[in-house]
Amino acid sequence: MMAEVKVPVVRNILQANERLAAANRKRFDDAGIFVFNLMSSPGAGKTSLLERTVEGLADRIKMAVIEGDLQCSFDAERIQRKGVQAIQINTDGGCHLDGNMIQIALESLDLNGLDLLIIENVGNLVCPAEFNLGEHEKVMILSVTEGDDKPSKYPLMFQLTSVLLVNKVDLLPYIDCDVEKIRERARQINARQEIFEISCRTGEGIPAWFSWVEEKVQEKKQARQN
Amino acid sequence: MHELAIAESLLEIVVEEGRRHDLQKINVIRLQIGVMANVIPEALTFSFEMVSQNTIASGAALEIETLPVVAQCSACGQRFDVENQVFLCTRCGKPDVKLVSGRELSLVNLEGETRDDDGGS
Numbered sequence: 001m002m003a004e005v006k007v008p009v010v011r012n013i014l015q016a017n018e019r020l021a022a023a024n025r026k027r028f029d030d031a032g033i034f035v036f037n038l039m040s041s042p043g044a045g046k047t048s049l050l051e052r053t054v055e056g057l058a059d060r061i062k063m064a065v066i067e068g069d070l071q072c073s074f075d076a077e078r079i080q081r082k083g084v085q086a087i088q089i090n091t092d093g094g095c096h097l098d099g100n101m102i103q104i105a106l107e108s109l110d111l112n113g114l115d116l117l118i119i120e121n122v123g124n125l126v127c128p129a130e131f132n133l134g135e136h137e138k139v140m141i142l143s144v145t146e147g148d149d150k151p152s153k154y155p156l157m158f159q160l161t162s163v164l165l166v167n168k169v170d171l172l173p174y175i176d177c178d179v180e181k182i183r184e185r186a187r188q189i190n191a192r193q194e195i196f197e198i199s200c201r202t203g204e205g206i207p208a209w210f211s212w213v214e215e216k217v218q219e220k221k222q223a224r225q226n
Numbered sequence: 227m228h229e230l231a232i233a234e235s236l237l238e239i240v241v242e243e244g245r246r247h248d249l250q251k252i253n254v255i256r257l258q259i260g261v262m263a264n265v266i267p268e269a270l271t272f273s274f275e276m277v278s279q280n281t282i283a284s285g286a287a288l289e290i291e292t293l294p295v296v297a298q299c300s301a302c303g304q305r306f307d308v309e310n311q312v313f314l315c316t317r318c319g320k321p322d323v324k325l326v327s328g329r330e331l332s333l334v335n336l337e338g339e340t341r342d343d344d345g346g347s
Binding site: 002003004005006007008009010011012013014015016017094095096098126127130131151152155156159185187188189190191192 | 228235238247249251257263310311321322331332333335336337339340341342
């Protein structure tokens with residue numbers, strides 16, 4: 001005989017991921033490493049930004065990169081050519097990285113002596129926002145060719161990221177994109193977000209971005225020494 | 227398509243809770259999902275049907291309650307519905323607001339069948 005029952009079970013569906021993210025975070029903190037999760041749509045310039053960042057900061061900051069991609073390892077190879085530890089995660093079609101994938105990637109990464117770990121997420125403005133990886137900060141890139149209506153279309157991504165890099169500003173004379181509109185809409189969604197206008201092609205605005213990274217790395221270093 | 231990953235996590239939780247409460251079969255799964263989670267109910271239902279095959283949750287109906295985006299101003303305490311993604315206080319205009327609802331991805335309850343082993347007592 002069967003009896004029908006109703007069971008109250010209030011639980012966060014993504015709690016398994018949250019637990020893994022918290023474990024990753026602890027490893028980062030124990031090692032005193034600053035970690036950010038870099039997100040954008042495909043082609044906005046994540047790998048170009050990484051190349052710039054590696055070129056500009058690798059002599060002062062010891063860094064490593066975890067590259068998330070649907071398939072192939074072109075991106076990791078682009079970074080490795082610059083002489084930095086880079087690990088590729090192929091999600092085999094998965095639209096985002098999750099805490100478990102990072103935990104596995106950390107097995108083949110030497111955290112000793114590192115100052116900075118950059119996690120490049122899969123190109124997508126929706127799904128990656130929902131999955132914490134254990135990072136300290138979330139950073140996003142929006143390229144001006146994507147249009148100035150994007151903050152309103154992907155509010156969660158804009159709300160959770162502490163930095164917005166508006167990339168490809170060298171193309172502004174040729175397209176109909178109003179950076180002021182991006183700033184205004186982003187401010188309505190997340191007034192605390194820091195915005196840098198950059199061009200990975202020309203290098204415009206990149207020094208301000210470097211300063212942000214260096215400051216964060218210093219904060220972690222000091223916390224490690226105390 | 228993060229619905230597939232969400233469906234997989236959900237299945238893990240409902241199977242675990244089903245076992246804990248001695249359910250032989252799960253018929254209804256009630257969820258609360260905030261608008262900001264960007265979950266398409268049809269995609270989640272389809273994904274769940276796929277991943278739950280041959281489990282105690284196979285054939286279970288997902289009842290999804292969508293929760294609106296509500297924020298509260300940290301400065302003046304005003305609670306307001308967020309419209310057009312504007313997270314500025316509707317009373318004082320300050321940007322220092324906390325999300326009250328809108329990001330939920332929660333399991334609320336399950337309905338299922340237990341075997342009545344007590345001999346009908």
